[in-house]
Amino acid sequence: MTTAPQLVVHRDKELMAQAAAARLITRIVDAQSSRGEASVVLTGGRNGNGLLAALAAAPARDAIDWSRLDLWWGDERFLPEGDPDRNVTQAREALLDAVPLDPERVHAMPASDGPHGSDVEAAAAAYAAELAAAAGPEDHGPVPSFDVLMLGVGPDTHVASLFPELPAVRETERTVVGVHGAPKPPPTRITLTLPAIRAAREVWLLAAGEDKAEAAAIALSGAGEIQAPAAGAYGRTRTLWLLDAAAASQLPRSLYPPATP
Numbered sequence: 616m617t618t619a620p621q622l623v624v625h626r627d628k629e630l631m632a633q634a635a636a637a638r639l640i641t642r643i644v645d646a647q648s649s650r651g652e653a654s655v656v657l658t659g660g661r662n663g664n665g666l667l668a669a670l671a672a673a674p675a676r677d678a679i680d681w682s683r684l685d686l687w688w689g690d691e692r693f694l695p696e697g698d699p700d701r702n703v704t705q706a707r708e709a710l711l712d713a714v715p716l717d718p719e720r721v722h723a724m725p726a727s728d729g730p731h732g733s734d735v736e737a738a739a740a741a742y743a744a745e746l747a748a749a750a751g752p753e754d755h756g757p758v759p760s761f762d763v764l765m766l767g768v769g770p771d772t773h774v775a776s777l778f779p780e781l782p783a784v785r786e787t788e789r790t791v792v793g794v795h796g797a798p799k800p801p802p803t804r805i806t807l808t809l810p811a812i813r814a815a816r817e818v819w820l821l822a823a824g825e826d827k828a829e830a831a832a833i834a835l836s837g838a839g840e841i842q843a844p845a846a847g848a849y850g851r852t853r854t855l856w857l858l859d860a861a862a863a864s865q866l867p868r869s870l871y872p873p874a875t876p
């Protein structure tokens with residue numbers, strides 16, 4: 616089922632990051648209160664890391680029971696462990712090293728010097744197996760029903776490592792695939808596919824800055840998901856676009872500002 620995107624536009628990227636962090640704290644605490652645990656899929660990129668840094672600075676972060684939180688990744692740059700360009704390295708610096716997570720619940724994607732070596736397909740298959748093992752009978756397929764899955768929107772409308780027109784965005788069966796020839800470095804990556812993304816309860820797309828304005832306008836104006844992968848990212852109960860004013864500046868007037876009744 617497709618959930619129609621809801622838009623929230625903030626004054627600037629700092630406020631957007633702080634508001635998104637506050638929203639994420641509430642969502643995690645609510646999930647932990649009702650089910651005893653929560654699961655979140657992290658994104659790399661400037662906006663994703665900005666949100667994590669804002670979360671690290673938020674006093675309310677202590678409301679989260681970090682030991683009962685599963686963290687997954689939407690994509691990873693296929694580089695050696697500890698490489699500064701890996702999304703997990705950046706997330707650790709921005710937040711993860713500062714909070715008492717259970718290491719067993721931090722599900723980083725494999726590195727290029729890990730157990731699968733440089734075989735990105737094997738690494739992707741291993742991550743798919745890890746997701747499948749975490750899925751229960753109540754879930755909608757071989758991935759857990761993530762509470763929140765976050766995606767930074769690239770200036771070319773890519774989300775995770777699903778780039779326009781590349782084979783990964785056309786995948787309809789597998790939940791995780793290797794990516795070759797990504798237009799943004801590094802060329803080799805691992806990514807969740809659209810079917811895996813759509814297993815999430817809530818999908819949040821983050822876009823801040825003028826360089827995201829065209830991408831947001833294209834994705835929210837009825838573009839196809841092969842040409843504009845962000846257009847194909849939606850959650851089962853909610854699809855939320857969190858933008859700043861610069862990223863919202865080219866949106867059709869019918870979307871922003873919202874029409875008054």
Ligand SMILES: O=C1O[C@H](COP(=O)(O)O)[C@@H](O)[C@H](O)[C@H]1O
Nearest residue numbers: 658659660661662767768769775
């Ligand atoms: O390479 C990536 O880029 C996107 C967007 O990053 P941004 O810096 O333009 O916000 C990110 O969502 C993805 O996780 C990452 O691997």
